[in-house]
Amino acid sequence: QVQMAESGGDMVQTGGSLRLSCRVSGIPFDNLAMGWFRQAPGKEREWVSCTNWNGQTKNYPPAVHGRFTISRDNKMNMIFLQMNDLKSEDTAMYYCVAAAKPWWCPRESSDVEYWGLGTQVTVSA
Secondary structure, rough: OOOEEEEOOEEEEOOOOOOEEEEEOOOHHHHHHEEEEEOOOOOOOOOEEEOOOOOOOOOOOOOOOEEEEEEEEEOOOOOOEOOOOOOOHOOOEEEEEEEOOOOOOOOOOOHHEEEEOOOEEEEEO
């Protein structure tokens, strides 16, 4: 059974930083493309970042490009999301996602095969 456990969500002030983590178990990690999505109350789920199996491909939408950095540690079966210069519009539940397509970079919900339960990020003024 695939399990994905996020951590690191918190409440921070505008301009602050957070580092989210996600540990994956139950499936060979280096077979997985990984990513992060988020969903704010009353809004649609939004793609935040993605990376392929070896971390050499990384993509971000314009809203977070230059502020967020995705990384992975295939020995620890973990991915991370470093978030800097946080803004109020970054407030959301953040979900770790995976797809058993190692060379892919999941950007659409339809690309995702596995979802974590989420970790809450709240950015206050």
